[in-house]
Each structure stands twice: as structure tokens, then as C-alpha cells.
Amino acid sequence: MSRRTPALIAAAVLLPLALTACSTPEGDEPTGNKAAAKSDGFPYTVTNCGVTTTYKAPPKRVVTMNQHVTEIMLELGLTKSLVGTAYLDDKVLPKYAKDYASVPVIAKEYPSYEQVLAANPDFVYGGYASAFAAGDGRGREALKKSGIQTRLNTESCAKADTPMETLYEEIREVGRTFGVTDRAEAWIKQAKADNAATAEKLKDLEALPVFVYDSGDKTAFTAGGKGIGNELITRAGGTNIFADLDKSFGDASWENVVARKPEAIVIYDYGSTTVAQKKKRLLDDPALADVPAIKNKRFAVMPLSDAVLGVRVPAAVEKLAAQLHPAATTS
Numbered sequence: 001m002s003r004r005t006p007a008l009i010a011a012a013v014l015l016p017l018a019l020t021a022c023s024t025p026e027g028d029e030p031t032g033n034k035a036a037a038k039s040d041g042f043p044y045t046v047t048n049c050g051v052t053t054t055y056k057a058p059p060k061r062v063v064t065m066n067q068h069v070t071e072i073m074l075e076l077g078l079t080k081s082l083v084g085t086a087y088l089d090d091k092v093l094p095k096y097a098k099d100y101a102s103v104p105v106i107a108k109e110y111p112s113y114e115q116v117l118a119a120n121p122d123f124v125y126g127g128y129a130s131a132f133a134a135g136d137g138r139g140r141e142a143l144k145k146s147g148i149q150t151r152l153n154t155e156s157c158a159k160a161d162t163p164m165e166t167l168y169e170e171i172r173e174v175g176r177t178f179g180v181t182d183r184a185e186a187w188i189k190q191a192k193a194d195n196a197a198t199a200e201k202l203k204d205l206e207a208l209p210v211f212v213y214d215s216g217d218k219t220a221f222t223a224g225g226k227g228i229g230n231e232l233i234t235r236a237g238g239t240n241i242f243a244d245l246d247k248s249f250g251d252a253s254w255e256n257v258v259a260r261k262p263e264a265i266v267i268y269d270y271g272s273t274t275v276a277q278k279k280k281r282l283l284d285d286p287a288l289a290d291v292p293a294i295k296n297k298r299f300a301v302m303p304l305s306d307a308v309l310g311v312r313v314p315a316a317v318e319k320l321a322a323q324l325h326p327a328a329t330t331s
Contacts, residue, residue: 040179048173049157051140053149058179059123063106063116066127067092068310069153072174073125074099075311076183084119086111087127089270089304093312113137116148123149125174127308129156151177155227155248155309163228164195164235167309187311194314195235198321201329202237208324210238211262211293213278214304215271219251223266229307236320237328238264254287264324265293270304300324 045054063084064070070085071092079099084106092100106115110131116124116138124143126132132140132152140150151174158166168188175184210233212223223229223240227248233240241260242252265282269275279299288294300323306316322329 049152061121062123063121064125065131068308069125069127125151127153163231191314207239209262212266214268224250228309235317263292264298266300268304
């Protein structure tokens with residue numbers, strides 16, 4: 001699938017850029033600036049997906065790649081730090097539309113290395129591991145050599161079994177990196193409250209077996225047990241029938257779909273294949289005719305951008321719960 005597979009091949013031409021605050025020798029920094037930075041919580045050192053970086057001040061010129069990390073920046077009020085963005089799966093939320101429109105889109109999908117450099121960033125924030133594909137010249141090490149620090153959304157590397165906690169930590173670390181800790185903590189507090197409210201509505205319900213259909217014909221590309229998508233289903237009152245798949249996304253056989261008898265199917269909505277086309281593919285497949293969800297035409301729909309590690313997740317849990325258990329969630 002293109003959003004997780006690099007789409008462009010670019011030459012890795014290293015162009016000289018001004019070094020970021022992260023790589024400025026301490027002795028060269030004016031004493032007044034050092035004092036101000038320390039008073040705002042800097043220097044700040046963080047290890048992200050195996051890369052350790054020390055920030056002496058917040059990054060000032062940021063390029064984001066992939067929608068969910070773009071929306072994290074917008075939610076935290078960091079629009080003015082953005083000098084470029086790339087790769088939407090669908091439309092940004094309406095509340096972000098005005099801010100998003102003010103940011104240059106440097107590529108429809110992944111930009112080339114040269115396009116990234118042309119934006120003159122001091123920081124690049126990627127959503128999927130493919131955002132930093134070394135083979136396309138955008139590797140984190142190559143960017144560092146050009147004076148550009150990087151962050152990868154931690155869903156791509158997290159080992160924890162609690163993806164919601166990983167989300168909270170993602171927001172917390174981005175907030176610290178950009179000196180907006182209070183905004184990050186306020187978002188986390190509200191997210192926990194929203195999750196608790198949904199859990200209270202569902203506490204007495206039996207979980208519904210759920211199959212996620214992302215895409216695929218010969219095999220079913222689906223949500224595995226390691227990502228936020230799996231936890232989203234669990235918190236919405238479902239049980240992911242492929243929770244034993246040891247990754248965030250992966251392929252499953254249609255025979256296993258039939259054998260595991262899902263009672264509801266969650267369709268991820270994105271890209272050029274419409275929800276209607278995906279439903280038709282499932283309903284027209286004679287091999288799936290005896291699947292309970294197919295017999296009862298019980299479908300739920302989620303934008304892909306709801307099902308990745310970003311600020312949409314708490315609301316997405318509530319929206320999915322309303323589709324799986326409408327009687328319990330109706331106020």
C-alpha cells in the first residue's frame with residue numbers, strides 16, 4: 001500500500017544547511033540564550049526509535065510527512081513552526097483546515113530528499129517508517145548529516161502492549177521538544193477523560209468479534225495486535241479476530257476470516273477504493289457467505305487517519321463504539 005511503501009526515488013544529494021540548535025556547539029551559544037533555554041526546559045534529550053537527540057531550543061522550521069503527525073503539530077498549536085507538509089490519507093479535520101491551508105504542501109505523497117531540503121527545515125517529523133526510507137534518500141542519518149533533526153511516530157517502533165500509553169507519550173515528547181508541555185499535558189488529560197467516559201458506557205457489554213478490512217484481494221490486509229488500531233477496537237467494545245498477528249498491519253488468509261467468524265467488519269476508508277467498492281467485494285465473495293458479519297451486513301467505517309497513532313484516537317474510540325454498540329452509546 002502506497003502510504004507505507006515509498007513512492008519516489010530521489011538522489012541523495014547533501015546540500016549545506018544551517019545547523020539546528022541541536023547541533024550548535026554549546027560554547028558558541030550566547031549566555032543569555034542558554035539561560036532562557038534552560039528556564040524553558042532546555043536542553044532536552046530524548047531517544048526516539050533508537051535515535052538520541054538533544055535539543056537546546058525548540059525546532060523552528062518543521063516538515064511533516066503523513067497526516068497523523070501533521071495533525072499532532074496542528075493540535076498542539078505549532079502551525080507557525082511548519083514550513084512544509086506531505087502525504088494525506090484523507091482530509092484533515094475541519095478544525096485544522098484553516099491552519100493546514102497555511103502550510104505549503106511540498107509533495108502529494110512522499111517528497112524526494114531534494115524537496116525536503118528545498119524547504120530548509122531544521123526538523124522532519126515522519127508518521128510511518130517509510131517516511132525515512134534510506135533507499136529514497138530520506139534516511140534519518142542522511143538528514144542528520146545535513147543538519148536536520150528527525151522524529152518518527154513511535155507506533156513504528158513501540159514494543160509496549162499498551163498503545164494508548166504510547167500515544168500519550170508521543171504527545172508528551174512532542175510537547176517537550178517544542179516547548180509546549182502545558183498544551184500536551186492538557187490534551188492528555190482530556191483524552192484520558194474521554195476514554196474513561198466511553199469505557200463507562202461499555203462496561204457491561206460483551207465484546208463483539210471484529211474483522212478489520214483495510215484492503216486486499218488474494219489475502220486480507222488487516223489490523224494486527226500490536227498497533228493502536230487493535231486497542232481502538234478493544235476500547236470500542238470489540239475483539240480483533242487477528243489480535244494474534246504480531247504487528248500493527250499484516251496479511252491474513254480469507255480462510256482464517258471465515259474460520260474466526262467475525263460478527264462485525266470495520267472498513268478502513270482511504271485512497272481511491274471507496275467504502276462501497278470494499279463492501280461489494282466482501283458481499284460478492286461466495287467464500288464469505290457464511291460469515292456472520294456478511295450475513296447480517298454489519299459494517300462499521302473508519303477513516304484510516306482515525307486508526308493510527310494520532311490525536312484522533314480518543315474520539316475514534318467513541319465513534320467506533322457507537323457503530324458497534326449503538327444502543328449502549330446513545331445518550
